[in-house]
Structure formats: structure tokens, C-alpha cells
Amino acid sequence: MADVTSTVGGRPLEPEELRRLDAWWRAANYLSVGQIYLMGNPLLREPLLPEHVKPRLLGHWGTTPGLNFLYAHLNRAIMARDLSMMYVIGPGHGGPGLVASAYLDGTYSEVYPDISLDEDGLRKLFMQFSFPGGIPSHVAPETPGSIHEGGELGYALSHAYGAAFDNPDLVVAAVVGDGEAETGPLATSWHSTKFVDPRRDGAVLPILHLNGYKIANPTVLARITDEELDALMRGYGHTPYVVSGSDPEEMHQAFAATLDHCLDEIREIQEGARSGGRTERPRWPMIVLRSPKGWTGPAEVDGKRVEGYWRSHQVPFADARQDDGHRKVLEDWMRSYRPEELFDDAGTPVQEVAELHPAGERRMSASPHANGGELLRDLRMPDFRDYAVPVEHPGTGAVESTRVLGGFLRDVMARNMETFRMFAPDENSSNRLQDVMEVTDRTWNAEILPYDDHLAVDGRIMEMLSEHTCQGWLEGYLLTGRHGFFSCYEAFIHLVDSMFNQHAKWLKTTDDIPWRRPVASLNYLLTSHVWRQDHNGFSHQDPGFIDHVVNKKADVIRVYLPADANTLLSVADHCLRSRQYVNVIVAGKQPALQYLSMDEAIVHATKGIGIWDWASTDEGQEPDVVVGCAGDVPTMEALAATDLLRGFFPDLRLRFVNVVDLMRLQGHEEHPHGLPDADFDALFTKDKPVIFAYHGYPWLIHRLTYRRTNHHNIHVRGYKEEGTTTTPFDMAVMNQIDRFNLAMDVIDRVPRLQATSGHARESLKNRLIEHRIHVRSHGEDLPEIRSWEFSRGGGPTVLTTDAEKSAPEG
Structure with missing residues (x-):
């Protein structure tokens, strides 16, 4: 990959700017390698000895230099354009790179003062990585600037789009790893282009990082032709721009030109839409970056290929503590970044490195959007009591509880048209929540036909037949300081079991991080449930998501089973006001008996049992x-x-x-x-x-x-x-x-x-x-x-029910 090719021509970097950019990249790479390998001698100011190397080597090098390269270039663009930007990392196992970047721009030492910008701080930075009592190897909640752990692949794009919705000034750079691009959730999330409104939403700049290999195998998208890849990305609604190669100087110039071009296109799209002159769905730019896996690392170790091959995916060689030859390879590798040029006598990054980042909240690691609780504001809530169902006698009536809830959610939406969205995999109306469409439409930026029902570019009901994408959008929306509500058929919420896992773990971890601010709870409504799936049958019958949820830490999970509409209203109001939980509400949508007056329901829901x-x-x-x-x-x-x-x-x-x-x-x-x-x-x-x-x-x-x-x-x-x-x-x-x-x-x-x-x-x-x-x-x-009603008399009574109001079933 020595020959650099690029869709966009030009050499926008002046020699001094290029030198500074490359120095920052070398510094980030040096810090990344040090985190994986070292527990002492952080600046190599003495020969590397066995005791300087960690006894257990954990982490991922292969994707990290590419992530550092991108971070450096995004820093340059933010400073040049005064951008508000977030960095969402699909290959989040490149954690050492993001920690290194947050350290170089100063945020890491601000939130962790003990990790100071000097030699002692460097030693602690290296020591803590993937070490008992330290930090995880992924881009975990402990990493400033992150909303996306990335240990489990597939959610980078949906999280990025969730962050961009209703954030018109925000640009989200979303790195998609080529292994991650093979996952089902990632494949569907490319379609998020059809749900973005360039007038009121921010922009996502996807960067598909192709380095060729997963843990032990080639990646699919790295092994198809440029023409096929171009057609695939254009089919998803993007204009792809390719940067490919390995020579650092030429890659810096090519990528800088490409990034500038893409950001210009984004600005033109948004200005055209916001001025009223552009109405058609835009074709958003995206970047394909081809670079070697383990870029700038050892080419070979023990006669075996490492750089540009799967062996660089995690720890390129694992015996640096015991094997003198491996330790020599490590020392030569780290010295190749010329640390003496990057850090001064005190171990502090030199000025040309320390200043290559934006200031304050413009730093991607310090963006308030990546610590969404800082931006979170309470919902403006209607009084749920106003939606009460009258109950003359317990165990009578025939009411669709979720339809009653839909009226309440309609008015929640009406009062919070910039901070609240509803998410459902094509089931919002089926779940009897269609009253919300009295105040908003379904979000849609693809073709709209004259007879389509409630579709609009500026709709706030997010419906796509992908539970994964809906969940990812919602998580991104919540983690950047907004509120949401997810309704789903009970049997198929299992599709996001693993995504729920990751979010619950994120909440549990952030509870113990003082600088992380609480975010709005993730609220599920599970309806079309097991006992009223008689029309669909066995395939639609599975109440097991509750079992899955209660496996998680008690600090973050709550499960509610309201028996009637008034109790459901009380529970929903409570959940929408809560913070740092996953709330699971299970309630039927079919006509059902009602038991409690609103006052009784409030007392009962407050007690939770009675x-x-x-x-x-x-x-x-x-x-x-x-x-x-x-x-x-x-x-x-x-x-x-x-x-x-x-x-x-x-x-x-x-x-x-x-x-x-x-x-x-x-x-x-x-x-x-x-x-x-x-x-x-x-x-x-x-x-x-x-x-x-x-x-x-x-x-x-x-x-x-x-x-x-x-x-x-x-x-x-x-x-x-x-x-x-x-x-x-x-x-x-x-x-x-x-x-x-x-x-x-x-x-x-x-x-x-x-x-x-x-x-x-x-x-x-x-x-x-x-x-x-x-x-x-x-x-x-x-x-x-x-026709049964509760009589407390031992015999049946007759109930005349209204005809069931039908809605599409799926």
C-alpha cells in the first residue's frame, strides 16, 4: 500500500502544518503502544528491561494507528472551521488510541488529575491500561469523549445518527471498522440517511476504515473491487471518497484534502436545505480509508508478517518481558516514533504537539454531547391524571391501555418537540400509540407518495423495521442528553438483547464515574405480548426479555407490569422522569378490564405491590x-x-x-x-x-x-x-x-x-x-x-364491549 491514491486531489498542508500533524500522530501512536506494553520507563530514558514490561499484555494495536491518524486530522478541521464535533468509534477496541488522544489534548488529566502531563503521569497512564484496578482496553465510559464502548461491533453508525438528530450544529465523525461492517446491525444502519433532516439535524460523516483483516481472517469489504464498494455505498445514499495507501506524508496530504472536501459538501447540503432552496434528499459524503492494519508497527516478528496482516490485530508479539529479542523489537518500535522530539525533559508533550487540538468544549474528548447529562433538561410533562380512565366498578370496562397511553405521549411530544422522540420497528400504530401522529409524523426522507400516511422529513416518530437500528438511534439520542421511548412487540425485543446488555453495563459503570452526568432512562414498552398473540401464534409468543433484564445490576434495571390503563399512565410518567435506568413496561394493547381509579392507581404504582x-x-x-x-x-x-x-x-x-x-x-x-x-x-x-x-x-x-x-x-x-x-x-x-x-x-x-x-x-x-x-x-x-367481568359474587355477568379498533399487525 505504498502508492497513495485518492479520489480528491490536492496538497492542502503547508510543510509546517504537515510536520506538526505528523508529530501529533507519532505521539498518539507512541502513547498507544506504551499503554499496551509498558509499566515503567515510559519515555525510554534508559534501556528497556524485563520489569518495565507488563506481565500480561492485553489490548488491540491493529486499528489504533488509523484511529489516531483520523483524530489528528479531525482536530485540524475543528480548529480551522470552529466545528462542534464528536468522534464515535466502531472499532472501540482501539481504546489505547482514544485514551492517548484525550491525554494529548488535556482532557484526560482534567478529569483524572492523578494522570498528569509529565513523566509520572505517563507512567500511570501506561500502567493503568488493561491492568487490575485500572481501565478497560476498549473505548469504555471511563474514556472522555466516548458514548460508544465499541467492544461489541455493529452500532457505531446508529449511535452516531442518534447523536446527530436534533443537534443541527453537530458533526459526528463515525468510524466503521471493516470487520464491524459485516454485522447485520451495521448493514441496516447505513439506511439512516433516509431519516436525517438537514434543516434541523446535524450531520454524520461515516469513515469506513478498511485495514484488511479481522482477528484471523480477511474482511469482506476490503476484498471487493473499488467499483463494487463504490456501488454499495452509493446504493446506501452516500458519495464515497477513497483515500488509500501507507506513506505517511502522502496519506496526510490526501486525507486532509478529502476531509476538507467532505466538510465543504456537508456545509453546502445544510445551507441549501436551511435556506429553503434544496428540498430533495441529499447524497451525503463518506470516506473510505484504506491503510495497513497495525500501520507503523513492526513489519515482521520472528520472520512472520505483522504489519498489514491479522497478527497485528491485538498484541503483535507477546513475549517482550521474557524474550530479549521481542523486547528489542518493542524498544526499536517505540523509539521509531522519536519520543525525544515529542516530550520535554519533564515528560510533558512539547508545544507543537500540545497545541494541535481545539480548545475547551471544542475538543472531541471534552464535547458536552459526549457527556449528555450535562445537556439534559427535564421534559415538560402534562399531568398524566388528565388522561384517567373512569372506573365505576373494579374489573369492568373494555379499554385498550396502550391507546390511552398514546394520548398522554402525544402531549409529551407536543411539549418537547426538540428533545423527545419515539422509536418503533414499524409498530407504533400497531401498538395503539397512533395518537402521537396528531402532533407529529413518522420521520421519512425517502420518496413519499401522495397517499402515504403521516410521513414527513421533520417527523419525530422513528420507525424502521430494524430493532437494532431503532435501539442504536435511541441510545445515541439518550447519551447525548435527550429523551426517548421505544415500543416493540414483546417477542422480538430479544433482537436487541445484546445491545441492552451493553447499555445497561454503560449505565452501571457511569454511576461510579463522578464526572459523568446522569442521562435519561431508556424506556421500553413491550406490548403485543405473549397472552394476546393468538392471531400470530407460537412465533410471536416469548415473554423472556424480562428474565434477561433482571440479570443486570439492580442499580440500573426496573420492570413494571401494570394491569390497567391508569396504572400504566402512572408508571409511564414515572419512567419518563427517571434517570440512569432501563425501564421495562409490559402492557397489552387489546381491550381489557380496568381495576383502579386514578387515585388508587397512583397509590398502587407507588407501592409497586399491594x-x-x-x-x-x-x-x-x-x-x-x-x-x-x-x-x-x-x-x-x-x-x-x-x-x-x-x-x-x-x-x-x-x-x-x-x-x-x-x-x-x-x-x-x-x-x-x-x-x-x-x-x-x-x-x-x-x-x-x-x-x-x-x-x-x-x-x-x-x-x-x-x-x-x-x-x-x-x-x-x-x-x-x-x-x-x-x-x-x-x-x-x-x-x-x-x-x-x-x-x-x-x-x-x-x-x-x-x-x-x-x-x-x-x-x-x-x-x-x-x-x-x-x-x-x-x-x-x-x-x-x-363477556366476563369481576362480580365478587361467584357467577358470570354480561359485558358488552365496543368493537375492537383494529390496527395493522405484523
Whole structure:
């Protein structure tokens, strides 16, 4: 790659500017190698000895010199143009480079004063990297300027676009590694060009960094022809500009010319759109940088190729402490950067290096957008009480809870048209949130036909049939100081399991970093859930995301299962106001019974768990049994079971407990919301049977309560992987969470009922048989099931429901 080629010609760098730029790059590379290898002798002012080398060598060199090269050139552009710029790094395993860059521009020492700009600070900088008690090897939350850890690949572009939305003055340089470019999430995120409004949004400048290899294999995009790569990028909506080669001086000139050209194009696009003269979707520039993997490192070690090959991906050679030959290679490599020209006698970067960066918040490592809590402002919130559903009697009515929520979110949106967005993979209307379109449209900057519904360049509902891209956009939006709301079909939120992992880990880590400011919580609404996917069948039935979420640190996760619309409103208001959490709300979109007035719902949601007196018969006495529930359909079935039981056994002392905040079940020593044992025992008793109807997989309830005094008496019914295209009630029966099976379970667990329960059990079994025959003959549930309301009298009542308001299903 010695011959440098470039789409854009010109040599814009004057000799002095070129010399200074190259010196900064050499300094960053020197610091990067030192972090990977050294724990002493940071400036090589004595011969390199075994004790100067770390005993365990960890980190990634291969992508780092390219990242340092880009950082230096972006610094130059920021200073020349007074840009507000962020640096999002897809190959975030190039962590030593970003730490080195933040150190050279002074930010690192500002937030970590112990890492001073002198020889002692250098020693500590090197020592801490990938070292016990130090910092991770990736561009982690500890790294100033980062919003993107990069250890898991695929999210650089979606994070970058999320940062750019509603930030009209911001340019986000997003480096996409060539291995990362092979991932599904990254492939879909190129389409973000169709969702950017050049009038009100910032710009993303993607830089596809092709260095040829992954850990041990070639990368796909580095092995296709220039013509094929050009066609691919143009198909995504970009104008690609290629810079290719390895000679430092010529690469500096070529890249400087290309970067200037791209930034000029971005300015022209934005000025054209903002002046009203340009209305068509622009073709945004992007850069393809081809440079050797492990650029400027050893060409060979032990006769084996290193630079420009996969061997440079991580630590190019691993025996520098014990092997004298390897240690000589390391010392020669580091001295090739001429550190004596880069650092003065005190170990401080010399002036020409120290000054090659912008000042203050213009430094990419000090951008307030990369510490979004500094910019975060509270949402202007309507009073959620104004959207209350009237409840004349508990367990009556037929309301689509998420439709009620949609009215509330509409007015949240109307009051926060620059800081709040909604995200959904083509499901916003299906999830009954379409009222938001009364104040905004779906974001769309591709072709719009006259008969299209609510599409506009300036829409604020982000819909793309990629859960990954929606999640990435939202994360980028939140981490740069804004607010958002993500609704999704429950079964398919699993597509972002790993992205959720990374975000939860980010929040947990930043909780312990004093200079990181809290950001708005990531709020999920999971609807179209397992118990109302009867029309789609088995493929759409999976409540397991909750199980996945509760694996994370209790400090950052919250799970809510509101049983009705008023409780949902109270929970949603709380979640939208919260900081530094991942909030998971599970609520149905189909017409469902309502239980609590708004005042009651607020009290219940605030407690997170409580006895529903109107559904209980113990009336202050010791109960015979406790019926617990969490989730809208389990709550209805549990109530129906108690209705049946009261009819059969009028003297049964039954306590009904509903759970909104799932983490209340866990001990308070395990989760901040957990109930103390005394409170838990007061609700569920120390020795009475508990029949618990749960929305998801039943073993999660056992996991949360296994330390409780009465755990051996807790019997949970939930989803157990039985499902098909059938009726709503038949889904409950198939998983034995229906009212009849719940009632029989109570009978079997209460000793004094067993001797007199023969007729009741026969009746309940007969009802199950009747149900089975009816649904397979008529294709719908029994009339008394469809029209059931809570009566507290033991018999069915008739409910006349409004016709279901249909919406597209997916």
C-alpha cells in the first residue's frame, strides 16, 4: 500500500502544518503502544528491561494507528472551521488510541488529575491500561469523549445518527471498522440517511476504515473491487471518497484534502436545505480509508508478517518481558516514533504537539454531547391524571391501555418537540400509540407518495423495521442528553438483547464515574405480548426479555407490569422522569378490564405491590390462601378464579395481591425496590399457600423469591412454551394459567377444602372440556368467557364491549 491514491486531489498542508500533524500522530501512536506494553520507563530514558514490561499484555494495536491518524486530522478541521464535533468509534477496541488522544489534548488529566502531563503521569497512564484496578482496553465510559464502548461491533453508525438528530450544529465523525461492517446491525444502519433532516439535524460523516483483516481472517469489504464498494455505498445514499495507501506524508496530504472536501459538501447540503432552496434528499459524503492494519508497527516478528496482516490485530508479539529479542523489537518500535522530539525533559508533550487540538468544549474528548447529562433538561410533562380512565366498578370496562397511553405521549411530544422522540420497528400504530401522529409524523426522507400516511422529513416518530437500528438511534439520542421511548412487540425485543446488555453495563459503570452526568432512562414498552398473540401464534409468543433484564445490576434495571390503563399512565410518567435506568413496561394493547381509579392507581404504582381489598375475603383475618398476580391477563384470570372460588366456597378466606413493580418480590438487600422480609411476609404470609399467576416464565418468580420464608409454599403459573394460533382464552388454558386451573390449584393447596371439593373440581374440569369443544367448533371463546367481568359474587355477568379498533399487525 505504498502508492497513495485518492479520489480528491490536492496538497492542502503547508510543510509546517504537515510536520506538526505528523508529530501529533507519532505521539498518539507512541502513547498507544506504551499503554499496551509498558509499566515503567515510559519515555525510554534508559534501556528497556524485563520489569518495565507488563506481565500480561492485553489490548488491540491493529486499528489504533488509523484511529489516531483520523483524530489528528479531525482536530485540524475543528480548529480551522470552529466545528462542534464528536468522534464515535466502531472499532472501540482501539481504546489505547482514544485514551492517548484525550491525554494529548488535556482532557484526560482534567478529569483524572492523578494522570498528569509529565513523566509520572505517563507512567500511570501506561500502567493503568488493561491492568487490575485500572481501565478497560476498549473505548469504555471511563474514556472522555466516548458514548460508544465499541467492544461489541455493529452500532457505531446508529449511535452516531442518534447523536446527530436534533443537534443541527453537530458533526459526528463515525468510524466503521471493516470487520464491524459485516454485522447485520451495521448493514441496516447505513439506511439512516433516509431519516436525517438537514434543516434541523446535524450531520454524520461515516469513515469506513478498511485495514484488511479481522482477528484471523480477511474482511469482506476490503476484498471487493473499488467499483463494487463504490456501488454499495452509493446504493446506501452516500458519495464515497477513497483515500488509500501507507506513506505517511502522502496519506496526510490526501486525507486532509478529502476531509476538507467532505466538510465543504456537508456545509453546502445544510445551507441549501436551511435556506429553503434544496428540498430533495441529499447524497451525503463518506470516506473510505484504506491503510495497513497495525500501520507503523513492526513489519515482521520472528520472520512472520505483522504489519498489514491479522497478527497485528491485538498484541503483535507477546513475549517482550521474557524474550530479549521481542523486547528489542518493542524498544526499536517505540523509539521509531522519536519520543525525544515529542516530550520535554519533564515528560510533558512539547508545544507543537500540545497545541494541535481545539480548545475547551471544542475538543472531541471534552464535547458536552459526549457527556449528555450535562445537556439534559427535564421534559415538560402534562399531568398524566388528565388522561384517567373512569372506573365505576373494579374489573369492568373494555379499554385498550396502550391507546390511552398514546394520548398522554402525544402531549409529551407536543411539549418537547426538540428533545423527545419515539422509536418503533414499524409498530407504533400497531401498538395503539397512533395518537402521537396528531402532533407529529413518522420521520421519512425517502420518496413519499401522495397517499402515504403521516410521513414527513421533520417527523419525530422513528420507525424502521430494524430493532437494532431503532435501539442504536435511541441510545445515541439518550447519551447525548435527550429523551426517548421505544415500543416493540414483546417477542422480538430479544433482537436487541445484546445491545441492552451493553447499555445497561454503560449505565452501571457511569454511576461510579463522578464526572459523568446522569442521562435519561431508556424506556421500553413491550406490548403485543405473549397472552394476546393468538392471531400470530407460537412465533410471536416469548415473554423472556424480562428474565434477561433482571440479570443486570439492580442499580440500573426496573420492570413494571401494570394491569390497567391508569396504572400504566402512572408508571409511564414515572419512567419518563427517571434517570440512569432501563425501564421495562409490559402492557397489552387489546381491550381489557380496568381495576383502579386514578387515585388508587397512583397509590398502587407507588407501592409497586399491594392487597386489593375489594378482591379479597380475608378482611383482616389470617387467610387460607393468597392469590398473587403480575401482568394484565394473569390479573384478569386470577380475579376470575377468585370469583369462581367464592361461588363454591363462600367462607374461603382469600387474599388477593397484585404486583406492578416486579422487583418488589426480591429482597431489599438484592434490589433497591425489594421488600424487607417483614413486609413480604405481611403480604404473602409465612406459611399459607400462595398461588401466583405471572405474565412470563414461572421460574423467574421463584428466582426472585427463593430466599423468602414461605418460598416453598409459592406455586407459580405462567408461560411454559405452549402456543399456537388460537383464541385468547385458549392460550391461557394451554399454559394452565386460566381461571379454571388456577381455581383447582387453590383447592389442591388449601387442606380444609380437599375433603369437600369434589363437586367444585368436577365443575371446573367440565368447564375446561366445554371450552375445548366450543373453541374447536366455533373458533371463538365461550360467551361467558368473552363477556366476563369481576362480580365478587361467584357467577358470570354480561359485558358488552365496543368493537375492537383494529390496527395493522405484523
